[in-house]
Amino acid sequence: MQAANIESKLPGFGTTIFTVMTQLANQHKAINLSQGFPDFDGPQLLRDRVSWHMNQGHNQYSPLPGMPALREAIAAKVATLYGAHVDPESQIAVTPGATEALACAIGVTIHAGDEAIIIDPAYDTYDPVIRLNGGMPVHLSMTPDFRIPWDQIEAAIRPQTRLLILNSPHNPSGSAWQEEDIVSLRRVLAGRNIHVLADEVYEHILFDGQEHLGLLRYPDLAARSFVVSSFGKTYHATGWRVGYCIAPAPLMEEFLRIHQFVNFSTNTPMQLGIADFLRDCPEHHEELGAFYQPKRDLFNHLLGDTRFTFTPSAGTYFQLADYSAISDMPDTEFARWLTVEHGVAAVPVSVFYANPPAQQKVRFCFAKDDDTLREAASRLARI
Ligand SMILES: Cc1ncc(COP(=O)(O)O)c(C=O)c1O
Incomplete structure (x- = not known):
């Protein structure tokens, strides 16, 4: 046939x-x-905790947004690190890798005909997922020293621009947001109905005493952002496929509507093991x-x-x-x-x-x- x-x-x-x-x-x-x-x-202890939960019989579907223990541990982490007040009930989704979180966030914001701004060099999932949602990626390039081209972003914004995708610490350049980027981001967003997808999967890997200027530090920016992170990067376990997204409750509600039909939920024993480890061994991250x-x-x-x-x-x-x-x-x-x-x-x-x-x-x-x-x-x- x-x-x-x-x-x-x-x-x-x-x-x-x-x-x-x-x-x-x-x-x-x-x-x-x-x-x-x-x-x-x-870490061995993390692997032991995952095995322990598996052997305790925690092997069935997790709730749609993720295991409560992990969402609570994530909320506690971002409160400690960034002073962010995030409600684990309504603002956090645990996903199979950051990749799915990125895809769901793009799915929430991009309708047919919408535009999303991507700053190249860029991680390879953004562009195709925008297209799958009927949107149009607008590619701009970083400056030769791998800074964000704020003036070009400002010039590229049009009525159909719905999303700005940013990544820090940045793959592949290794650059990271500075305070002036936060100032420029505020300037570019002012008075505009644009959301931000903040790909912060390397949030814990910064050098020379620099701090990660994650958007959760800034309530006004967090109020229009999806902040995505990856336990694969943090725990040297990219194959486990566990990441998460934090967003304001109305955005998260829509995010979960999509997530439920893509993956429904993330694997249970790993979530439980990570929750224990996040709580007991914060020194790792x-x-x-x-x-x-x-x-x-x-x-x-x-x-x-x-x-x-x-x-x-x-x-x-x-x-x-x-x-x-x-x-x-x-x-x-x-x-x-x-x-x-x-x-x-x-x-x-x-x-x-x-x-x-x-x-x-x-x-x-x-x-x-x-x-x-x-x-x-x-x-x-x-x-
Ligand atoms: C910038 C960036 N975003 C997202 C991801 C995807 O993370 P995950 O493996 O948790 O899906 C990666 C992985 O390499 C990455 O480099």
Whole structure:
């Protein structure tokens, strides 16, 4: 029987570059500094708590917005960290990864014909999900030093602009919001009916004593924002697929309406284990920047012996590196060459852009064991 034809809603979107580079890295036994995941496990105690809850028989559907214990622990965390007063009953949804939270938030705000502003380089899920909702992504580019182009945002806002998507600490550039960004955000939003989707999945990974200027710190901004975070990033467990969204109650009500038909709920034993761990071991997330900073410093110190140039990341577990002193290949070609010929996989930065600027940069992930970072850097030093 011949299958009926379908017309793709996402023509032109192939397999993500992260999957492609990881496959290439495996095929060539390269060190994989491409996809953003740690090569070490999260805390033993957390894994024990998850197993314990599983063995206690907590294996059935969680309530739609998430287990109450986890929502309460999240509310307590954001109260401590950001002074935010968030009602765990009406303002928090636990989701299968931040990815689903981003998709539901976009679904709430974007109707057919609406526009959403994305600042490139940008995480790859925003654009297609806007399109799936019948909206139009409006891509702007960060400044060459990876700051937010506030004047361009102001100029791009039109009556049909419904959503501004921002990300800090920022993947892939490693930049982070400064106080002046908050001032500019307020200016741009003033008097306009625009919501903000704040992708803060790396909220705990900031370096050099910087604080995360999460939007939950600012009640006026939180009042129109979806703030999204990821336990996968915080607990070195990206495969567990647990994230969450915080939003004002009316937005959250609509968010849950969508979430109930996408996933209904998030896996129960992991939520319970995370709730215990958040409550009992807050030092884990409080000290995550201090955990990753030596890795950033080690990797950057070793990169100093290579022909790559870079500005140290302010946050995230990514480091951008410029290879223009090595080659004038386009970055996708360079990343492939680096993997196949030199045994180190990285992500070409152009894939994070709708209209890539002329630059020669790749992204390395340093969430790896120190020995892996040393071996990768020694390979890079030979180029
Ligand atoms: C900026 C950004 N947002 C969202 C996500 C998705 O997070 P999760 O794995 O929890 O779905 C990622 C993961 O790499 C990310 O880098």
